[in-house]
Amino acid sequence: MTITLQEVLPTYFEESRRHQSEIWGKQLTFNKGEYIKIVAPSGSGKSSLTHFLYGLRNEYNGKLLYNGQDLHGYSVEDFARYRKDHVSIVFQDLRLFPEQSVRDNLELKRQLNPYHGPEKITEMAERLGIGSKLSVKSRICSYGEQQRVAIIRALLQPFDFLLLDEPFSHLDDNNSKKAMELMLEEAAARGAGILFADLERIDFFPWQRLYHL
Template sequence: MKLRTSGLVPIPLKDRLSARQSDIWSQSLELEKGRYLSVLAPSGTGKTTLIQSLYGIRRDYEGAIFWGDQNLRTVTEEELAHLRSTQISIIFQDMRLFPDCTAWENLEIKRSLTNTVSPEQVSEWMLQLGIADKKNAPAAQMSYGEQQRLSIIRALLQPFSFLLMDEPFSHLDKRNTRIASGLILSVVQQHNAALLLADLDENDFFPYHQTLQL
């Protein structure tokens, strides 16, 4: 499967973006499995809008987004749910955890949907990212950095061919960013998946094949 966009422009940002050059907005984009793409997006240029549009949360755009031969604007809710559960995973900037559920419950809700990762592996990843001691803590009582590491693990608990990431390390220090990015890369490689990371600044979190300016 391949991700393709054509003439994509977010309608709420159309006037603001018309005066600047972009490698993505109004252009054509292709991303295949096994490729790593970095998208540099200064504030106000639609970084989160791009990620949410690709994931099918937002549809207030001109142009088209295709996952394989499926036009994201015309897929049914059932088809979109299938894409999200089998082909596309995401790390949200705002994390979107269940605040009253424990860290383990947040992960188990996702893991149990596909049962492709064992509970033992989940525990190992929590230990690796330094949040094993937060297993029974409500997500709302965890720090932003701990919540971000939790959301990273959650995104890896399903089969996927594409991983979308919106500032996934914004609350992490360099050490924890290195550990978390290493885990992500390892799982992405296991799936031979593509990754698309949108961030504010240039980075070397992953061995990107291409860097584009939003």
């Protein structure tokens, strides 16, 4: 399982970005099981990259291949399968159902392609310190709590790659470390790769390759 970038550049970026970036306009292949760190200042296109990889947007030139297949050629049903079985994501803006409880939010993802049983929801929530929030509507939760819900949600399905878009922006170091540990365990269990995009280096992510966007 690989993700290949072939000279990908957002259509709304200037051509000069190709020369300044180690990712835009370059030929790159990420393999399953690899931990990739992408360091990027604000406005350099972190969210664009993760959204392109997740198939939410397609305003880019060049090609993005999953296992050799061009994402441009994917139908909406192909993307549904891709997101359900192969690629999971923690959005920067969290994207939870505000009126549903934390447990319902998690269950909605878990039932789609159950990698874990429902008891794992409680276990993970306890581990990240939001065990008591499971029956609370997600909009009542703090940003930090919501971010942990989004992280757990991404870990309830099978995946080959985990995409992280500033996953700790609302978390302190201690909670970030706990969450990272959980993600690493889950990725290892699946033999999956992690693409971690953030503003700066984070010491507790054991990256194998580092790129500046």
